[in-house]
Amino acid sequence: MPKTHIVIAGIEKVIPSMTDLALFWPLLATFGTGQRITSYSTIITGPKQPGETDGPEEMYVLLLDNGRTNMLANEKTREALYCIRCGACLNACPVYKNIGGHTYNTTYSGPIGSVITPHLKPMKEWKHLSHASSLCGNCTEVCAVKINLHELLLENRHEAQQAGYAPLPKL
Numbered sequence: 001m002p003k004t005h006i007v008i009a010g011i012e013k014v015i016p017s018m019t020d021l022a023l024f025w026p027l028l029a030t031f032g033t034g035q036r037i038t039s040y041s042t043i044i045t046g047p048k049q050p051g052e053t054d055g056p057e058e059m060y061v062l063l064l065d066n067g068r069t070n071m072l073a074n075e076k077t078r079e080a081l082y083c084i085r086c087g088a089c090l091n092a093c094p095v096y097k098n099i100g101g102h103t104y105n106t107t108y109s110g111p112i113g114s115v116i117t118p119h120l121k122p123m124k125e126w127k128h129l130s131h132a133s134s135l136c137g138n139c140t141e142v143c144a145v146k147i148n149l150h151e152l153l154l155e156n157r158h159e160a161q162q163a164g165y166a167p168l169p170k171l
């Protein structure tokens with residue numbers, strides 16, 4: 001381990017208690033890779049304690065807001081914060097399956113990326129992602145935590161239009 005361990009995570013990554021891992025850990029594994037438990041999860045409980053031989057000497061956890069409390073305040077978009085980043089919606093999305101993740105040019109790709117990115121970055125520049133969808137609903141159907149993804153893509157389009165970023169064409 002490094003001497004100083006710094007964790008950077010969005011505020012939505014916090015779960016009520018260690019006990020809740022009994023639900024979230026297998027949920028992530030099953031919907032992400034089809035396994036009962038993932039091989040890429042690690043439990044770290046803090047810095048090395050007196051008498052312990054392994055672990056960092058110092059540990060810091062930085063919780064990022066970066067637009068997330070705005071999503072929380074929005075009754076329609078807050079459910080997107082339930083996401084556990086399992087990736088099931090990406091694998092089910094016909095657009096993602098054809099263009100891949102890099103094309104979205106942002107940290108979070110696929111249906112959930114198209115939903116949350118315009119709220120984590122300026123809507124004006126990222127509203128186009130909400131149109132990267134056929135609205136087939138595959139993403140909503142497979143979502144591990146039942147986020148209404150295709151409806152939220154429509155909500156983003158609505159919010160962009162209301163904000164004057166996507167004016168309707170003049171006939």
Ligand code: SF4
Nearest residue numbers: 083084086087089143
């Ligand atoms: S939106 Fe649902 S399916 Fe997509 S990554 Fe998040 S939890 Fe998984």
